[in-house]
Amino acid sequence: MYELFFRKFNEKISLTEEEETLVKQYLTPKKLRKKQYLLQEGDICKSIAFVEKGALRAYSVDEKGNEHIIQFGLEGWLISDLYSFLSNEPATYNIDAIEDAELVLISKSAHEELLRKLPKYETFTRLNITGAYLAMQKRLTSIISSTLEERYMGFINLYPNIVQRVPQHMIASYMGLTPETLSRVRQKMIRK
Amino acid sequence: MYELFFRKFNEKISLTEEEETLVKQYLTPKKLRKKQYLLQEGDICKSIAFVEKGALRAYSVDEKGNEHIIQFGLEGWLISDLYSFLSNEPATYNIDAIEDAELVLISKSAHEELLRKLPKYETFTRLNITGAYLAMQKRLTSIISSTLEERYMGFINLYPNIVQRVPQHMIASYMGLTPETLSRVRQKMIRK
DNA sequence: ATTTTTTATTGATTTTCGTCAATGCCATTT
DNA sequence: AAATGGCATTGACGAAAATCAATAAAAAAT
Secondary structure (H helix, E strand, O other): OOHHHHHHHHHHOOOOHHHHHHHHOOEEEEEEOOOOEEEOOOOEOOEEEEEEEOOEEEEEEOOOOOEEEEEEEOOOOEEOOHHHHHHOOEOOOEEEEOOOEEEEEEEHHHHHHHHHHOHHHHHHHHHHHHHHHHHHHHHHHHHHHOOHHHHHHHHHHHOHHHHHHOOHHHHHHHHOOOHHHHHHHHHHHHOO | OOHHHHHHHHHHOOOOHHHHHHHHOOEEEEEEOOOOEEEOOOOEOOEEEEEEEOEEEEEEEOOOOOEEEEEEEEOOOEEOOHHHHHHOOEOOOEEEEOOOEEEEEEEHHHHHHHHHHOHHHHHHHHHHHHHHHHHHHHHHHHHHHOOHHHHHHHHHHHOHHHHHHOOHHHHHHHHOOOHHHHHHHHHHHHOO
16 A cells, blocks of 8 residues: 555655654545546645556636646656645646546645654655656746747657557647647657 | 845744854855856856845746746845756756846755754745745746736736836746737737 | 947738637447 | 547638837947
8 A cells, every 4th residue: 555655755765664654644545537536626625646546637727618737647746736735725726537546645634744743754745846846847948948849859758658648639738739739740740 | 144035034934043043154145246147057056046135037048049037036036947956967047147136045065954954944945945836837827828918917916026127028038928029918908 | 428238119921829620530338 | 330429630711929120219338
C-alpha cells in the first residue's frame, strides 16, 4: 500500500520505518473510475491527491464551455487545486479521471499536522512545490517564446508517456490550442 | 538595513531578535544601476535576490533576438533563475535592473546553511515558492483561457504599480504579445 | 539647448490560428 | 451486426495577431 508514494518520498528525503508508519496514519486511499470527478469547480478542495496509478487532469471551463487543462496527473504526481486547498476558497478547477485511478489522499488536517510534527514532511512539501514551480516556469517560457512546433516537440520529449495515453484534443487543450490546430501542427511535422 | 526583507519574513513567520541577527549574517546587500545585469544567460545563478527598492526583470532571448519577460521583481519580491541556482546549471534567463535597485542577496551556501540551521527559514522558503507557484498558475490559466482584453485587465488589477513604472513594451513582452498588439488592445479598451 | 535614444501609436499587409462543417475511423455498446 | 459516441483529420473561411514601416512624442544624454 502506498508503495509509489513512499518511493517518491524517499527519493526526495529518506524516512525511517517509524516515520513511514507515522505518515501512513495520515493517508487515505481512494479509487476513481474513468470520468469520475475528484473535485468540482465551486467545491472546496479538501485534499491533495498523489497518483499511485492511472491518470487525471485539472481543468477550468470558460463561459463558452471550453475546457482548458491546467495540469495532468499521472503516476507519481500530485494533483489538486492548491489555492482552494490552502485558502478554503471554492475551487476554480475541476479534477477528474482520464483513466481508472488509484490515489493517496492527504487531507487538510493531515497536511497541517504533518507539517507541524515531521520536519521531513515540510521538506518533502517544499521540494514538491519547487519542482512543480520549475516545471510550470518552463511551460510558461515555451508558451511566450516558442513556435507551436517547438512547443509540441518540447511536450513530446518531456512527457512521451502522456502522448501515448491521453487523447490529442486534451493535449491541445493543455497547450491552449484547438484540436484542429494541433492536428495541423502534427501534419506539418510529419512531412519533415 | 534589510528592513523590507525582515518585514516580509515576519509577515510569513515571525522571528526572534536572535534569529534575525543570525539570518542577517547570511545576507549581502547589493546596489544595481538601471540596465545593469544581475545575471546573464549562460552564467551560473549564484544567489537569490530580494528586492528592497527598485525594479528588475528576468527574461529570455530567442534566436530572433526578441526578449520575453518571464518575471518582474519589484519591492518585496524575490527574483532569480531558480533552476540555475538549485542545479548549478547555466542560467537560461537574464536578469537586469529596470530602475536603480537595492537588493538583498542570499548566496547558495547561505541558503543551504539556513535551511539546515533554521527551520523557520525552510518555512519561509516554502511559503515563498508556494506563493510564486500560485501566482504563476493564475497567469498560465489566464493565458490559455482568456481574451487579450481580459488578460490585460487582470494584469492591471493585479499589478497596478507595475503598469505605472514599467514601459508598455515590457508588459507586452510579459504577456507574450508584440508592443503594437498591446497598444491596440488598450485603444479598444479606452473606447469603452 | 540640441541631439540621440527610447517609447508609443497608427496604417497596410501577411501570417497564423480559430471557427464551422463534413467525413471517416475506431471502440463500445446494444 | 448495427448503432452510437468519441476522436482525429481536412477544407473553406474569417478573425486575430504578427510583421513591416512610418511617425511622433517623451526621456535621456551630450
